[in-house]
Amino acid sequence: MKMKKFINDPANLTTELLEGFALANQDLVRLEEDNTVVNKALDQADRVTIVTQGGSGHEPAISGFVGEGMIDISVVGDIFAAPGPQACVNAIKKAEKGKGVLYIVLNHAGDMLTGNLTMKQLKKEKDVRCVKVVTQEDIANAPRENADDRRGLVGCIPTYKIAGAAAAEGKSLEEVAEVAQRFADNMATLAVAVRGATHPATGSPLAELGEDEMEIGMGQHGEGGGGRQTMKSADETAEIMINGLINDLSIKEGEKVMLILNGTGATTLMELFIVYRKCEALLKEKGIEIVANHVGELLTVQEQAGFQMFMARMDDELLHYWNAPCNTPYMKK
Structure with a gap:
């Protein structure tokens, strides 16, 4: 095409x-x-x-x-x-x-x-x-x-x-x-993609995914992350990703975090807010407080459909600077 x-x-x-x-x-x-x-x-x-x-x-x-x-x-x-x-x-x-x-x-x-x-x-x-x-x-x-x-x-x-x-x-x-x-x-980030981008200078696809596939762990330029699987709902995807970040950072009950959902180019704010809603609920269940956040596009990959979920452990000094x-x-x- x-x-x-x-x-x-x-x-x-x-x-x-x-x-x-x-x-x-x-x-x-x-x-x-x-x-x-x-x-x-x-x-x-x-x-x-x-x-x-x-x-x-x-x-x-x-x-x-x-x-x-x-x-x-x-x-x-x-x-x-x-x-x-x-x-x-x-x-x-x-x-x-x-x-x-x-x-x-x-x-x-x-x-x-x-x-x-x-x-x-x-x-x-x-x-x-x-x-x-x-x-x-x-x-x-x-x-x-x-x-x-x-x-x-x-x-x-x-x-x-x-x-x-x-x-x-x-x-x-x-x-x-x-x-x-x-x-x-x-800090830790995990990305998910449901459709790859094209290189705007050549038209070459950076990654190709099947109609009912998504990949958790895809890199910035279509690099594989080993997480290709059947398409999941917003809540299911949020839970997989948020748990991965919590485990990586060893975040415990009572800690404070920054949470960013970064759209990668073709995912709507509607979708990002639905995912964020589930993230907030999951963290609240675990006694983890979101003290800083952002939902939107900060770093995109042309028209790649998906998002990057970012989490960082926060303290009072870091929150002050943010x-x-x-x-x-x-x-x-």
Whole structure:
């Protein structure tokens, strides 16, 4: 079946979407060389700054969260592809305002290669202090004891928020990195898909599922998660996924959590709210309190139908940072 998308030349996808994004949000961001989206207030920053990277095609992630209280520079790669390390080095040097830079990288092969090469090159820069934090919270493809093998999913977004708030309050680079790492170490995500996406530049399907199939554990780009099964109801799916997250994090009665349902592109808010309703009931039965939440699209995979369910263990400090002010195109508090 022919792909139907409102695009022009596929070779210009990333350039054109970033141009449009920057024009639509020119009060908050500017587009600079190397496909970098920059916080317009960066020049006045007297604090730790935050740089991240990732492929395009996942909008609003990641550039939709550039602005005060979250990301200072997003380095954007082509569709579903990591940017090159030199662009990241340049961005980190630009972001350094004398207080250091936190560099947040999602755990995918291309991003990790770029991240590691970037950190290696930065060792030659005498005037740049940078700490890297990796988000790796997909419980489907590796156990917690092998967390370095876990893929990064929507967990990067709340990590940006919490780290950005700590930076805005004047915390040191070491303190901001500690807060980000503590949050990252206490989060987990599980994704489900009922229909795969297509690559917008080629029209190739990222994953194919049968008419009555769903897959719990599918990765960001259609990678298998070993959970292919017959389609379940909203309540059944919610119970499978919420129990998986609770077990992975060893959440106990009396604890507080953040819960995010992230639609991946083609699943309606109607469906997400029905699933969220069941999640709330299941957690209440177990004596677990939701103190922070979000239901909507933060990180999409084109028209993939499904969602990512995210959970994180919360404490008073992390909740304070989550609720702190921010002003970005796709998150405002």
